[in-house]
Amino acid sequence: MNDAKVQIGVNKLGHHVQSSQNRLLIKGGKVVNDDGIQEADVYVEGGVIKQVGTGLLTPGGVRVIDAAGMLIMPGGIDPHTHMQMPFMGTHSADDFYTGTRAALAGGTTMIIDFVACPRGDSLMDWYNKYRAWADEKVCCDYGLHVIVPQWGDKTANEMATLVKEKGINSFKCFMAYRNVFLLEDDEMLNVFQACRKLGAVAQVHAENGKIIERKAEQLVADGIRGPEGHSYSRPEAMEIEATTRALAIADEANCPLYVVHVMSAEAGEAISKARRRGQVCYGEPIAAGLACDNSSYQHTCWRHAAGHVLSPPLRDPSTKERLWRMLATGELTCTGTDHCVFKADQKALGKDDFRRIPNGVNGVEDRMSVLWEKGVETGILDPCQFVAATSTNAAKVFNLYPQKGRIAVGSDADIVVWNAKETRTISAKTHHQNVDFNIFEGMVCHGIAEFVISGGRLVVDERQLKVTQGAGRFVPMPAFPPYVYNRLEKREAAKSAGTVAVARDAYDGPVIDLKAEQERQKAVAKEQPGAAGGGGGPEAAAENVFHRPPTRGGGRHMQESSFSLSGAQFDDTKPARSGIRTHQPPGGASSGSLW
Numbered sequence: 001m002n003d004a005k006v007q008i009g010v011n012k013l014g015h016h017v018q019s020s021q022n023r024l025l026i027k028g029g030k031v032v033n034d035d036g037i038q039e040a041d042v043y044v045e046g047g048v049i050k051q052v053g054t055g056l057l058t059p060g061g062v063r064v065i066d067a068a069g070m071l072i073m074p075g076g077i078d079p080h081t082h083m084q085m086p087f088m089g090t091h092s093a094d095d096f097y098t099g100t101r102a103a104l105a106g107g108t109t110m111i112i113d114f115v116a117c118p119r120g121d122s123l124m125d126w127y128n129k130y131r132a133w134a135d136e137k138v139c140c141d142y143g144l145h146v147i148v149p150q151w152g153d154k155t156a157n158e159m160a161t162l163v164k165e166k167g168i169n170s171f172k173c174f175m176a177y178r179n180v181f182l183l184e185d186d187e188m189l190n191v192f193q194a195c196r197k198l199g200a201v202a203q204v205h206a207e208n209g210k211i212i213e214r215k216a217e218q219l220v221a222d223g224i225r226g227p228e229g230h231s232y233s234r235p236e237a238m239e240i241e242a243t244t245r246a247l248a249i250a251d252e253a254n255c256p257l258y259v260v261h262v263m264s265a266e267a268g269e270a271i272s273k274a275r276r277r278g279q280v281c282y283g284e285p286i287a288a289g290l291a292c293d294n295s296s297y298q299h300t301c302w303r304h305a306a307g308h309v310l311s312p313p314l315r316d317p318s319t320k321e322r323l324w325r326m327l328a329t330g331e332l333t334c335t336g337t338d339h340c341v342f343k344a345d346q347k348a349l350g351k352d353d354f355r356r357i358p359n360g361v362n363g364v365e366d367r368m369s370v371l372w373e374k375g376v377e378t379g380i381l382d383p384c385q386f387v388a389a390t391s392t393n394a395a396k397v398f399n400l401y402p403q404k405g406r407i408a409v410g411s412d413a414d415i416v417v418w419n420a421k422e423t424r425t426i427s428a429k430t431h432h433q434n435v436d437f438n439i440f441e442g443m444v445c446h447g448i449a450e451f452v453i454s455g456g457r458l459v460v461d462e463r464q465l466k467v468t469q470g471a472g473r474f475v476p477m478p479a480f481p482p483y484v485y486n487r488l489e490k491r492e493a494a495k496s497a498g499t500v501a502v503a504r505d506a507y508d509g510p511v512i513d514l515k516a517e518q519e520r521q522k523a524v525a526k527e528q529p530g531a532a533g534g535g536g537g538p539e540a541a542a543e544n545v546f547h548r549p550p551t552r553g554g555g556r557h558m559q560e561s562s563f564s565l566s567g568a569q570f571d572d573t574k575p576a577r578s579g580i581r582t583h584q585p586p587g588g589a590s591s592g593s594l595w
């Protein structure tokens with residue numbers, strides 16, 4: 001791991017006004033936003049962008065950054081990281097200091113991490129814990145999503161407080177990891193409904209955890225204990241099924257849904273289809289899924305294979321291309337990393353049983369380069385789309401825009417000056433992530449973060465990392481992101497317009513007396529030859545199973561299933577009957593034999 005030049009304990013609030021180092025003029029580059037590219041200089045002061053244009057008038061004592069031939073882009077926003085997360089008996093190895101330092105080294109200037117509250121605990125306690133961990137360590141700005149591992153009044157109240165008072169606007173549900181995070185469908189519906197009411201975005205880890213658990217047990221029983229078992233136990237169908245189910249439940253709740261780490265192309269297509277139906281939903285592929293594949297699970301080096309264990313797992317090599325196409329067309333919206341690293345000795349907790357390998361891979365430092373190389377250098381994305389996928393779209397979904405995700409007057413000075421002409425080779429030997437392995441090892445990438453500005457501070461200066469521990473801020477994310485909720489509210493109104501009671505005269509005819517009807521059926525059964533007291537025949541069984549009364553002719557109601565596994569029908573023993581009357585059939589009494 002590379003050592004950075006670290007300053008510790010610099011006054012958190014004073015960093016915008018500390019020195020003329022914070023008056024920066026970025027000159028000679030091209031400004032890239034999600035909607036256009038222009039040749040312009042950018043002047044930064046007091047942590048915000050003050051001017052964008054040519055021939056700018058700036059005060060003296062300004063540090064000039066030469067961006068000739070380079071791109072000036074909004075710093076990356078990684079909406080999916082897990083720093084120092086307690087998980088599977090250990091903690092992810094990057095904490096909020098090492099993790100955000102690595103993020104900045106790669107051109108990412110904001111992370112959104114997850115408050116990982118285990119089942120049974122208080123969301124608020126864990127939020128406070130995460131704030132305390134992060135506030136003193138973060139080198140760049142950060143926000144938080146909150147994992148909801150259970151449902152109940154307390155959870156509902158805590159969600160409301162988190163949204164109204166604590167800067168939270170997204171909650172994540174897990175469909176996997178039973179007894180820790182997994183929510184049942186009805187619990188998830190409750191969380192989604194609460195999100196809708198509060199103006200939050202629901203997130204989901206979509207995998208059918210219960211079926212996976214069964215498959216994993218079977219694999220271990222069959223003697224498959226290596227990391228390949230992780231991949232075999234989590235087939236794509238389990239991700240597709242859970243994604244489809246989560247989308248349906250979110251639609252039912254009229255809640256916006258953000259599907260994290262979309263690893264399966266078909267799961268991505270389910271999201272895309274839902275979007276085409278008008279549902280407000282988003283999919284997030286991650287750097288790992290866009291650049292790696294499941295061949296790594298077959299590697300004969302255990303560490304290498306275990307180093308790629310994450311959930312959902314990497315898929316077959318054709319998946320990457322399909323995920324890329326969906327990102328390019330906007331069917332998938334944001335890119336994250338799910339950065340959650342574990343060192344060799346931590347991964348080794350599962351050396352004899354893949355179920356105990358802590359799940360997670362690196363990416364927070366690598367995402368920008370990997371996406372540029374695999375997306376822009378290949379002609380799949382243009383630089384504007386790159387900005388959208390790495391920064392602007394996340395800012396819009398999580399209501400940070402245009403404070404974040406844009407180079408414009410008034411926006412935060414979170415900027416990366418990107419040298420797309422040069423390359424670097426990714427390696428665990430040189431990266432800043434606190435882990436002895438890199439899933440992108442050896443990848444040669446165009447795109448180097450030559451200068452990075454975080455909250456107006458120059459934190460990467462000609463590739464030299466100069467971070468300040470604790471200098472980042474918690475950025476509250478307000479409820480009801482307009483990018484998400486404007487359309488959702490209109491759609492909801494249109495949907496409910498079609499759900500109205502039909503005006504009609506009240507029905508005032510007779511209503512069947514079910515009890516009397518049952519008595520009558522029993523009496524009829526007794527009359528049957530061989531009914532043996534009417535107690536144990538098929539009719540009695542039918543009474544317990546079928547809730548509709550017999551048809552007017554006394555026969556089987558054709559809308560009831562009448563199959564039994566033996567092939568018998570419940571009324572097989574009944575002779576054909578006719579002439580059984582109801583007192584007053586619907587539509588009025590009839591004198592014909594039908595009644």
Ligand code: URQ
Binds near residue numbers: 087309311
């Ligand atoms: O599922 C996640 O998001 C975390 C808890 C672990 N990382 C992973 O394997 N995806």
Ligand code: ZN
Binds near residue numbers: 205260261311
């Ligand atoms: Zn997850």
Ligand code: ZN
Binds near residue numbers: 080081338
């Ligand atoms: Zn995650």
